[in-house]
Amino acid sequence: MNFYFEAAKTLDRLEAKRGSIKSVLATLPEKDRKRTAALVIETLKYKDVLSEVIEQAKLLKEEKKKITSLNLALVLVHDLLLSKGIQAGDGPVKQAILRHKTRLHGEFQKIKIKRGAQSNAELAKTGDQRTALIPRYVRVNTLVWSTDEAVKSLITRGFTASSPFDSINGFAIDEHIPDLLSFSPQTAFHEDSLYKAGKIILQDKASCFPAAVLAPPASDDSFVIDATSAPGNKTSHLSALMKNKGKLFAFERDKKRFVTLTAMLSRAGCKNVEPLNVDFLTVDPLDPKYNRVTHILLDPSCSGSGIVNRLDHLLETEIEDDGDQEDRLKRLAAFQLLMVKHAMKFPGAQKIVYSTCSIHATENEHVVRDTLNSDEAQAGRFYLAGRNEVLPQWHRRGLPDELEHPSKVVSPEIPSHVG
Numbered sequence: 293m294n295f296y297f298e299a300a301k302t303l304d305r306l307e308a309k310r311g312s313i314k315s316v317l318a319t320l321p322e323k324d325r326k327r328t329a330a331l332v333i334e335t336l337k338y339k340d341v342l343s344e345v346i347e348q349a350k351l352l353k354e355e356k357k358k359i360t361s362l363n364l365a366l367v368l369v370h371d372l373l374l375s376k377g378i379q380a381g382d383g384p385v386k387q388a389i390l391r392h393k394t395r396l397h398g399e400f401q402k403i404k405i406k407r408g409a410q411s412n413a414e415l416a417k418t419g420d421q422r423t424a425l426i427p428r429y430v431r432v433n434t435l436v437w438s439t440d441e442a443v444k445s446l447i448t449r450g451f452t453a454s455s456p457f458d459s460i461n462g463f464a465i466d467e468h469i470p471d472l473l474s475f476s477p478q479t480a481f482h483e484d485s486l487y488k489a490g491k492i493i494l495q496d497k498a499s500c501f502p503a504a505v506l507a508p509p510a511s512d513d514s515f516v517i518d519a520t521s522a523p524g525n526k527t528s529h530l531s532a533l534m535k536n537k538g539k540l541f542a543f544e545r546d547k548k549r550f551v552t553l554t555a556m557l558s559r560a561g562c563k564n565v566e567p568l569n570v571d572f573l574t575v576d577p578l579d580p581k582y583n584r585v586t587h588i589l590l591d592p593s594c595s596g597s598g599i600v601n602r603l604d605h606l607l608e609t610e611i612e613d614d615g616d617q618e619d620r621l622k623r624l625a626a627f628q629l630l631m632v633k634h635a636m637k638f639p640g641a642q643k644i645v646y647s648t649c650s651i652h653a654t655e656n657e658h659v660v661r662d663t664l665n666s667d668e669a670q671a672g673r674f675y676l677a678g679r680n681e682v683l684p685q686w687h688r689r690g691l692p693d694e695l696e697h698p699s700k701v702v703s704p705e706i707p708s709h710v711g
């Protein structure tokens with residue numbers, strides 16, 4: 293029965309917007325992770341129908357002592373109606389569901405008829421169409437081998453250098469980010485030996501921009517901070533750009549995510565990284581340990597509204613109304629501003645890259661604007677970098693109107709929000 297409680301708890305966390313589906317599932321305990329994740333995803337696909345069945349059958353009203361939440365009811369009723377039955381011993385919770393078995397089945401059939409569905413699959417939500425248009429990106433981990441070696445190895449495995457959209461086996465070298473390859477959207481690498489050996493990192497193109505823009509030097513006296521590191525894709529990217537030289541301090545305040553971070557860094561062979569399970573805001577910028585730090589990457593928690601993946605569309609019906617969302621964005625922006633201003637207090641800091649995976653100006657241009665207008669920016673003489681320093685070949689430059697006359701900006705360029 294623990295398995296069902298864990299799945300229900302995961303649905304609670306998703307409802308509380310504790311992260312994208314992918315990131316929340318990644319924090320499940322190793323034991324039973326695949327099974328729990330599959331149940332959560334399947335339940336979300338059928339959530340509308342299952343909620344209606346539970347409501348019509350008055351399950352929560354009649355069993356409120358045993359079935360303590362809608363999410364617990366959802367995962368159990370999912371398995372009763374759409375899987376091989378409830379996979380647990382005969383405890384009181386299972387008994388509570390089974391008492392209503394006939395009614396639940398009856399309500400389910402009624403909904404099927406009402407919706408004209410010939411099969412159960414027709415009741416499921418369909419995927420986000422945009423995912424078919426986005427290639428599967430893979431970054432070659434140059435700490436382990438070179439892109440030339442990776443390309444040769446992929447070709448011997450039947451991949452062909454062409455366009456990722458030409459065929460399921462087509463792949464291309466990205467034109468903006470060195471060592472990034474793009475594959476057909478249908479290609480999966482999660483079980484691939486190259487991924488498991490840390491030879492490739494599954495990282496979207498946008499997620500490669502921040503480290504590429506920060507471009508830390510690859511030298512023994514290079515000192516860099518990644519302020520918000522887990523799960524560690526950008527940290528390992530920075531480490532690769534630094535060629536494992538110098539020192540990269542990688543902060544992560546969350547204990548569980550810190551464990552993921554250290555595992556990822558070890559798999560990727562990052563030897564110049566010092567991971568620290570510490571809240572970046574509590575770090576004293578004047579601590580002599582950090583006085584040689586010149587480059588800082590800041591990729592703080594955000595709304596994640598720009599993330600498109602194969603799972604997150606399932607949460608679309610749960611997006612808050614505009615009022616709630618605006619409040620949440622403002623809270624996030626206040627935290628993000630605090631983080632960048634803190635980064636600006638490091639006396640040796642010369643270059644700071646701020647990124648989010650949000651599409652909202654509140655978290656992007658507005659944070660940049662407020663940062664540039666801050667006392668910390670004045671004191672550290674920070675200004676917005678020009679286009680020539682920020683992916684010059686990239687066509688997009690954010691939302692200029694949202695930056696509102698950045699009076700203290702030295703460079704006339706419009707920022708490129710990256711994330």
Ligand SMILES: C[S@@+](CC[C@H](N)C(=O)[O-])C[C@H]1O[C@@H](n2cnc3c(N)ncnc32)[C@H](O)[C@@H]1O
Nearest residue numbers: 520521523524525526544545546571572591593
């Ligand atoms: C967007 S994620 C970072 C993703 C990461 N850069 C990557 O590419 O894999 C933000 C991370 O920052 C962590 N975080 C948030 N506030 C923090 C703080 N004050 N200090 C350190 N880490 C923090 C969160 O726990 C989360 O793991």
